[in-house]
Amino acid sequence: MTGLRGTVLERDGAVYRVATPDGVVRAVLRGKVKRDTPHVVVGDRVLLDSEAGSGEVYGIAGVEERRTLLERRTPEGRGTRPVAANIDRVYVVSATTRPDPIPQLIDRLLVVAEANHIPAAVVLNKIDLDPGEVLAARFRKAGYEVFRTTVKSGEGIEALRERLLNHVSVVTGPSGAGKSSLLNAIQPGLTLRTGEISRKIGRGTHTTVSAVMIPLEGGGYLVDTPGFSEVGVWDVDPRHLDECFPDMRPFVGGCRYGDCRHMSEPGCAITQAAERGVIDTDRLESYRMLLAELEGQPKEWE
Numbered sequence: 001m002t003g004l005r006g007t008v009l010e011r012d013g014a015v016y017r018v019a020t021p022d023g024v025v026r027a028v029l030r031g032k033v034k035r036d037t038p039h040v041v042v043g044d045r046v047l048l049d050s051e052a053g054s055g056e057v058y059g060i061a062g063v064e065e066r067r068t069l070l071e072r073r074t075p076e077g078r079g080t081r082p083v084a085a086n087i088d089r090v091y092v093v094s095a096t097t098r099p100d101p102i103p104q105l106i107d108r109l110l111v112v113a114e115a116n117h118i119p120a121a122v123v124l125n126k127i128d129l130d131p132g133e134v135l136a137a138r139f140r141k142a143g144y145e146v147f148r149t150t151v152k153s154g155e156g157i158e159a160l161r162e163r164l165l166n167h168v169s170v171v172t173g174p175s176g177a178g179k180s181s182l183l184n185a186i187q188p189g190l191t192l193r194t195g196e197i198s199r200k201i202g203r204g205t206h207t208t209v210s211a212v213m214i215p216l217e218g219g220g221y222l223v224d225t226p227g228f229s230e231v232g233v234w235d236v237d238p239r240h241l242d243e244c245f246p247d248m249r250p251f252v253g254g255c256r257y258g259d260c261r262h263m264s265e266p267g268c269a270i271t272q273a274a275e276r277g278v279i280d281t282d283r284l285e286s287y288r289m290l291l292a293e294l295e296g297q298p299k300e301w302e
């Protein structure tokens with residue numbers, strides 16, 4: 001006898017909310033699954049026991065292999081923690097102002113998506129306060145799809161909603177960028193909590209505390225995540241970091257030395273492309289910062 005299959009929407013302590021063909025049910029991890037997959041996350045496809053136990057709570061009997069996994073670094077900086085599974089698109093959300101955008105941070109989040117082989121796009125929100133055209137041009141030139149939005153007038157929301165349909169997408173980005181506000185604007189009837197921007201530090205106040213997956217009217221899912229205060233890259237082989245930059249990709253392999261790190265080596269095709277203005281020097285700078293970080297960080301086995 002086989003049980004229900006479903007998708008994890010949210011976790012509340014030890015209890016998971018799971019969407020099944022029979023509706024949303026509550027479930028907890030059973031012993032063996034708990035040992036094999038201690039961190040069941042939003043987006044995980046799970047198999048439930050055929051019958052609910054006491055209090056209408058099902059047991060999670062198995063977790064399907066994940067197609068993709070988005071991870072973040074643990075606050076201690078060592079090791080990673082899964083955030084969401086089976087995501088097929090990442091939207092990096094940044095405000096155009098309040099809080100001030102940090103292009104380098106957006107680059108980092110884009111690299112995390114690329115490293116997980118998940119296509120990524122950029123959302124520049126709060127265009128009612130600042131049009132964000134310069135920033136939009138920076139990311140378009142790098143090869144990313146860019147959405148400019150505001151929840152105040154609703155400009156840009158429809159274009160984003162159309163792209164989200166029938167996909168499993170996640171929004172990520174700094175606290176206060178307006179991720180939850182965007183989701184509320186995209187999905188009528190949704191009432192995710194949104195927070196103020198601290199006057200004192202000019203940053204968001206970490207209003208969203210855990211990932212939650214929202215079924216979209218018309219098909220697809222959208223995952224809201226807490227804003228990151230610190231984002232590291234990890235599990236990326238420094239030798240393949242260049243491939244995580246779509247604007248560098250066409251030049252990878254064109255350097256004089258096969259093991260070129262694109263720092264100051266002679267005959268570097270990527271440095272030359274930056275000198276010609278084909279690649280933004282600012283983006284190359286992001287690459288070099290991340291490379292230094294990756295090469296400096298202790299490996300798992302050290």
Ligand SMILES: Nc1nc2c(ncn2[C@@H]2O[C@H](COP(=O)(O)OP(=O)(O)OP(=O)(O)O)[C@@H](O)[C@H]2O)c(=O)[nH]1
Binds near residue numbers: 127175177181209226
């Ligand atoms: N002017 C303006 N303010 C916005 C816009 N979108 C969101 N805000 C405001 O920005 C603040 C932060 O919005 P949230 O949606 O809570 O931001 P968040 O990215 O979910 O933040 P965390 O949950 O902390 O990661 C709130 O006060 C929103 O009202 C917008 O398009 N324009």
Ligand SMILES: [Mg+2]
Binds near residue numbers: 179180193207208225
């Ligand atoms: Mg939020």
Ligand SMILES: [Zn+2]
Binds near residue numbers: 255263268
């Ligand atoms: Zn090179």
